[in-house]
Amino acid sequence: MSPRAGRRPGESVTRGLILAAAKTAFSERGYDATSMRAIAREAGVDPALVVHYFGSKVGLFEASLELPVEIGALVAGLLEGGTDAVGERIVRTFLGVWDATPGQGPMLAMLRGAVSHPDSADRLRMMLAHQVLQPIAAAAGGDQTELRASLVAAQVVGLAMARYVLRFEPIASASPDVLAPLIGGTLQRYLTASLDPGSGDPAQQHA
Amino acid sequence: MSPRAGRRPGESVTRGLILAAAKTAFSERGYDATSMRAIAREAGVDPALVVHYFGSKVGLFEASLELPVEIGALVAGLLEGGTDAVGERIVRTFLGVWDATPGQGPMLAMLRGAVSHPDSADRLRMMLAHQVLQPIAAAAGGDQTELRASLVAAQVVGLAMARYVLRFEPIASASPDVLAPLIGGTLQRYLTASLDPGSGDPAQQHA
Structure with a gap:
């Protein structure tokens, strides 16, 4: 720039x-x-x-x-430490970028555009898919890269909606240290666990 | 009505x-x-x-x-079979309501309103929190009801964004039978697993 x-x-x-x-x-x-x-x-x-x-x-x-951050460098940074804890790193990086922008203006504008205009939704989806999530899912080495990437998208976009748009408490004011393990655990599962129903759904194992 | x-x-x-x-x-x-x-x-x-x-x-x-469904009856139905598999039932019911509405008009209008107007965001949050998610989280019997409810909100709203707004594939066209175990497992974990970091994060156990 x-x-x-x-x-x-x-x-x-x-x-x-x-x-x-x-x-x-x-x-x-x-x-x-x-x-x-x-x-x-x-x-x-x-x-x-x-x-x-x-x-x-x-x-x-x-x-x-016209994003406020350089995506390629961000993704490279996420993958630098391997993919064992990439879920937590995604959450920390994502919250870091959003929290650092007062009022979350450009990112909220992107969400607002996506919800109102199919063209903007297409651009946001392509950016997230091609530049961020599919490279990460591919690096995590699982099968079904596109399904994993779209599951991660569903959780990450939902985190943004819950924290910055709908302002659900305590997610809206929780520190990244609280959210990273909880939501990062979900992302990690979407990226690296088996997606085969029945064969090791972690929630079922844990219950 | x-x-x-x-x-x-x-x-x-x-x-x-x-x-x-x-x-x-x-x-x-x-x-x-x-x-x-x-x-x-x-x-x-x-x-x-x-x-x-x-x-x-x-x-x-x-x-x-002015919702297209009667929320109280929906939540009662979700809890009827106990809370062991309530995560999956939430996903199936949620997708059932959205998929049954051609073009998802009223629900997309609600999301669009929430992203554009803080007042609408407040109303959507209050509806989800007070009428849907906190009753479910309380019935699931875990501690930290509000945190659990807001985690579920972050995943469910994100699912709507990924499937109906951003149209991430394969989530956009996957059948509920594919999505219910994957995303339902996440909701189940948010509702009933330990939220204590380190003490049994399912993704870590599974990795």
Whole structure:
């Protein structure tokens, strides 16, 4: 996001044209059906410039979301310590990002957009799936990566809804130290436990 | 919701006045700080009429939400078979209600309202907490009823977001038979397992 040294006048205009085309393309056609070449054409720029500014399709997609954090670095950090306790780390990182943003403005705007506009829901889903949860589920090494990723999504988005939107107590004011083991345990199970019904459902074992 | 035999003209007006006053009161002051007597005063009717039409404060609150289902009966049904497998039954009942409503209109409107207006978020939280989740958590017999209820809320609201709003696959199109054991296991753990960190986190035991 910081301006690079030696930037020519016109660079930010070109970058803006590409970003605008990318937002439209990802919203209308989805992540998979959108190519960098098509975005270049729609922005009226050379495809090499798209690569020059955004590196890759994932990088372009992330930039088009205008997120307050750099997702790739976040995910790499989550996976650095292995996947034995990745569930707890996801909760701590997630709460860290949300809690650090006064009023949770950009994230609440994303949720609000998703609930009101199917296009925004598509973008939020693609971001969570392709950039965050499927890479984590794949690294955790389980089968059924997409099912595991969507189970994690259901718990993490629900945590955001309960803490920041509906403000259920005590979740709304609990410290990450309280929530990380409880909800992290669920994420860990979704990522690494058997998903086979009957064969070791932890809740049943524990009851 | 069905009109009663022998209803006098003017009854529906009175009922409407009470409902309008109740919606305002519950939104502005919250469930706990609102009395039926105050609602009667604000509606300009005799308190006996509030009891006559709505039976109790819970009944009045539920009517003020204009839900597509009768919550009390739903919760009683959930608890009928005991609490050993109540987690799975919650998921099946929840999906049954949502899936049965084409386009999920009223429920999505409730979520949309909650994300956009703090007042609507308060009403949805109060309904879920007081009428659904705290009674279930209390029946399940665990300690820390409010924490358990809010954990269940975080998972159930997240399931709705993942399936009907963000449309994460395969959760969006999976049958209740697939989802009930997976997500029901989480709810069961939130309701009945130890919440003490270290003393039997099922995910850790399983890993």
